[in-house]
Amino acid sequence: MRFGVLRFPGTCDEVDAQLACERVGEATILWHGDTDLQGVDAIVVPGGFSYGDYLRVGAIARFAPIMESVIRFAREGGPVLGICNGFQVLCEAGLLPGALLPNKTLRFVCRQVDLVVEHADTVFTNACAEGERLSIPAKHTTGCWYAPRELYEQVEANGQVLLRYAPGENFNGSLGDVAGVRNEAGNVFGLMPHPEHAVDPLTGSVDGLKLFQSIANHVGAHV
Amino acid sequence: MSQRIRVLVRPKAGILDPQGQAVERALPALGFDGVANVHVGRLVELDVEDPSRVGEMCEKLLANPLIEDYEIVEA
Numbered sequence: 001m002r003f004g005v006l007r008f009p010g011t012c013d014e015v016d017a018q019l020a021c022e023r024v025g026e027a028t029i030l031w032h033g034d035t036d037l038q039g040v041d042a043i044v045v046p047g048g049f050s051y052g053d054y055l056r057v058g059a060i061a062r063f064a065p066i067m068e069s070v071i072r073f074a075r076e077g078g079p080v081l082g083i084c085n086g087f088q089v090l091c092e093a094g095l096l097p098g099a100l101l102p103n104k105t106l107r108f109v110c111r112q113v114d115l116v117v118e119h120a121d122t123v124f125t126n127a128c129a130e131g132e133r134l135s136i137p138a139k140h141t142t143g144c145w146y147a148p149r150e151l152y153e154q155v156e157a158n159g160q161v162l163l164r165y166a167p168g169e170n171f172n173g174s175l176g177d178v179a180g181v182r183n184e185a186g187n188v189f190g191l192m193p194h195p196e197h198a199v200d201p202l203t204g205s206v207d208g209l210k211l212f213q214s215i216a217n218h219v220g221a222h223v
Numbered sequence: 224m225s226q227r228i229r230v231l232v233r234p235k236a237g238i239l240d241p242q243g244q245a246v247e248r249a250l251p252a253l254g255f256d257g258v259a260n261v262h263v264g265r266l267v268e269l270d271v272e273d274p275s276r277v278g279e280m281c282e283k284l285l286a287n288p289l290i291e292d293y294e295i296v297e298a
Contacts, residue, residue: 055284055285056287059284059287063284092287098289099287099289099290101238101239101290102241102242103241104239104241105241106241106242106245144239146238146239146290147289148289151289173239
């Protein structure tokens with residue numbers, strides 16, 4: 001299978017994302033100004049500071065030419081994973097519920113966090129076990145996930161929260177300890193922590209690889 | 224002819240506003256007492272040919288209606 005990894009001006013984690021994808025499949029970088037997804041099987045919207053994060057995080061990137069194609073791909077059921085800034089972009093694009101607010105401390109935080117897998121029967125977590133803890137680094141200033149009450153209740157009722165910060169690990173103030181949330185259809189998922197930085201024992205954890213492996217398992221089972 | 228417009232964007236009431244809180248804590252430390260309900264938002268100034276379209280601009284780009292309120296003011 002082949003992943004397409006988006007690159008906006010200001011993206012900085014696309015190479016790590018590409019290398020993570022290449023541990024379970026092939027990967028191609030897709031430029032923001034293009035519209036051709038080159039027939040990839042899944043999309044990764046990586047971390048960074050797309051378009052300088054001017055105005056609001058992710059606000060400008062959602063209007064990039066490539067995003068038109070990504071939105072169509074997502075509406076047709078294609079798997080889309082958004083990491084950190086990619087999560088913010090997907091929320092702004094309306095592909096994922098909620099929005100990301102500044103961390104409650106207003107500080108940039110870079111640390112390893114423990115996440116709990118809430119559901120393992122999904123496109124993005126099928127290589128995990130329900131209740132499993134994943135150790136994955138997070139590094140952001142604007143990662144406090146928020147949704148208005150009615151939307152939040154809907155998200156919880158639908159089981160759309162796939163990853164939660166483990167007790168004591170919610171450093172950014174996210175509502176309901178939400179670390180990662182999927183869309184209603186289940187084919188789009190975003191999280192603030194960086195699974196692409198946790199794919200090699202050299203850097204302390206390989207837990208992030210499970211998310212990429214899950215997507216590969218899903219695509220492999222549906223071709 | 225274009226018209227000068229100001230768009231005021233604020234965090235919605237009840238939403239965590241750590242910037243406002245930080246400013247609210249900083250003011251008494253400088254001797255400015257009696258300050259409450261501080262909120263920090265954003266001012267967007269623009270010259271537009273068709274002011275009737277500014278509302279749409281706010282909904283689509285200038286504000287995120289999920290977390291922000293906006294107010295359009297003719298300058």
